[in-house]
Amino acid sequence: MPVAIAEEILECDPYKNASVKLLREYSDDIVNLKPGKPINALIVFVGFEDRKAVEADRSKLTRISKKVGNFYSQVSEGGISFNWFLHPTTTQLGKSIATYNASARGNIGSAQIIEDTQISLRKEIDIDDLDLVLVVTPSTTLRSEVSNSIAYLDRGNGIVNSAILASDFWKSEVNWQIVAHEIGHAFGLLDLYNLETANLISEGRASYFDQFEFMKAYDLMNWPNAKSPSLVLWNRFQIDSTLSSRIICFTDGVEKYRLVSINSSKPGYKGVLVPLLNSRVMMIEVRDSIGVDAKIGKSDLGVITYVVNLNTESGKGPIRVDCSNAQKSKFSNCGLKAGQSRIAEGFKVAIEKYSKEEIILSIVRKY
Numbered sequence: 001m002p003v004a005i006a007e008e009i010l011e012c013d014p015y016k017n018a019s020v021k022l023l024r025e026y027s028d029d030i031v032n033l034k035p036g037k038p039i040n041a042l043i044v045f046v047g048f049e050d051r052k053a054v055e056a057d058r059s060k061l062t063r064i065s066k067k068v069g070n071f072y073s074q075v076s077e078g079g080i081s082f083n084w085f086l087h088p089t090t091t092q093l094g095k096s097i098a099t100y101n102a103s104a105r106g107n108i109g110s111a112q113i114i115e116d117t118q119i120s121l122r123k124e125i126d127i128d129d130l131d132l133v134l135v136v137t138p139s140t141t142l143r144s145e146v147s148n149s150i151a152y153l154d155r156g157n158g159i160v161n162s163a164i165l166a167s168d169f170w171k172s173e174v175n176w177q178i179v180a181h182e183i184g185h186a187f188g189l190l191d192l193y194n195l196e197t198a199n200l201i202s203e204g205r206a207s208y209f210d211q212f213e214f215m216k217a218y219d220l221m222n223w224p225n226a227k228s229p230s231l232v233l234w235n236r237f238q239i240d241s242t243l244s245s246r247i248i249c250f251t252d253g254v255e256k257y258r259l260v261s262i263n264s265s266k267p268g269y270k271g272v273l274v275p276l277l278n279s280r281v282m283m284i285e286v287r288d289s290i291g292v293d294a295k296i297g298k299s300d301l302g303v304i305t306y307v308v309n310l311n312t313e314s315g316k317g318p319i320r321v322d323c324s325n326a327q328k329s330k331f332s333n334c335g336l337k338a339g340q341s342r343i344a345e346g347f348k349v350a351i352e353k354y355s356k357e358e359i360i361l362s363i364v365r366k367y
Contacts, residue, residue: 032188033131033161035079035240041065041132044087046117048097053090054139060175061086061136067176068183074263074292075231076240091120097137102146102164110147113137114162132186133162134179141166161186181224184231187239192222195315214317216334217300218287222319228295233262233271233285234308234319243270250274255362256352259284259303263291272363274347279310282345286359287335302335303351303361305344 033039043061047053065084072080093116102109117135121127137146146166163182169175185191192215200206215222220229237243248257248269260268262285271285284305289296305322312318322344323334336342341350346367353360 033183033186033239035076035242038081038083039131040083040085040129041134042085042087042121042127042130043134043136044117044121045090045136045138046113047090047092047138049094050096050098051138051140053136055090057136057139058086064176064179068180071176071180071229071292072183072239075236077243077265079240079242087121087125089124091117093117093120097141097145100146103144104147110164113146113164115159118159118162127160130160132183133160134182135162135164136169137164137166177220177224177226177229180229181220184221184235184239189221189231189235189238190314190318192219192317192319193315194317198315214320215306216321216323217297218304218306218321218334219319227297228289228293228300230263230287230292230296232283232306232319234281234283234306236262246270247273250347250363252365255364257284257361257363259286259359259361261286261288261290261293261359263288263293268358272361274345274363276307276345281308281310282306282347283308284349284361284363288356299333300335302337302340302354303349303359304335305342305349307345 043065045053045058065082069082069084072082093113095116100109100113102113114133114135118127118133121133127133143166146164163179163186165175165179165182169178193211194213195211197206197213198211201208201211212223215232217223217226217228218230219232219235220226221231221235223229231239233243233247237247246269248271250257250272257272258268259272260266260270262270264270271283274282274284276282282305284303286303287293287296287301289301306319307322308319309317321334322342324342324344336349336351338351338354341348343349343366346365348362348364348366350362350364351359352362
């Protein structure tokens with residue numbers, strides 16, 4: 001039974017469960033980015049009273065924007081595209097960088113930088129037709145001065161969806177992935193990493209990898225710097241609802257399901273949705289080394305199971321991958337291969353066939 005909006009199958013309709021919109025920490029009037037037409041995105045460099053923009057940085061943004069566009073095109077099966085615009089001049093803000101006090105994640109200082117930038121832009125251009133504004137601080141910006149974060153989402157109040165690209169962006173070798181992560185918030189996606197642990201890292205009380213425990217290397221919203229950045233099928237469905245045709249609902253009495261990789265261009269289902277109690281669903285999907293997963297580690301390949309808790313907030317583990325029965329490792333190793341099985345949320349998931357052509361798995365309710 002495919003996932004669809006119909007009275008008779010509401011019990012397995014992700015839209016029914018997702019009425020809480022997953023973004024519980026934001027108000028209901030958020031205007032998220034949506035597929036269907038090209039997303040108009042403006043990149044604007046800003047300078048501060050005591051920190052000038054570096055003109056040489058501009059050339060890097062052209063390459064990065066193309067990679068971000070290619071990424072979202074692939075995970076949406078071509079449903080998402082961007083029109084990128086690079087503002088020709090630097091927007092000079094009339095305050096010092098320290099005045100904004102924008103070092104904390106998602107704080108009001110970051111929001112104020114974005115608001116001041118857009119107010120200044122309105123004096124030069126009409127930004128009402130824009131869907132997204134990327135505010136790029138000078139490459140000399142320190143993390144202790146400006147944090148990377150989506151600080152302002154469109155609430156219909158004249159402020160366009162925006163992201164700040166600051167110190168982490170400039171220092172990373174895979175900085176396009178940070179851009180893609182931040183834009184993911186404007187699509188309505190949550191932070192999947194452990195925010196509490198991330199804050200402990202800055203205090204020297206946790207290791208770098210500990211913050212990614214919930215979803216390992218399987219999703220860009222968990223680990224932006226992963227070797228092979230991707231999105232799980234649930235998040236792909238969140239940004240483009242047409243992918244519901246690629247999800248099949250679990251039905252008691254139906255044991256075998258045929259799937260193709262979530263990155264495959266072949267016809268067929270890419271995932272099984274299993275409704276659970278307490279506003280939760282379990283997703284089962286196949287991760288293979290094609291498409292955006294081309295560089296995925298061998299230990300990460302296979303059939304993965306994860307639970308989406310619709311009542312869990314961003315940064316607190318709203319999506320968690322199941323790695324039971326997996327060998328101990330620093331990271332993933334959570335994928336099931338041919339002949340392997342796992343008991344997950346009271347269901348036995350067993351892999352009967354695993355090939356490039358198709359994956360056949362059985363799902364049986366155990367209790």
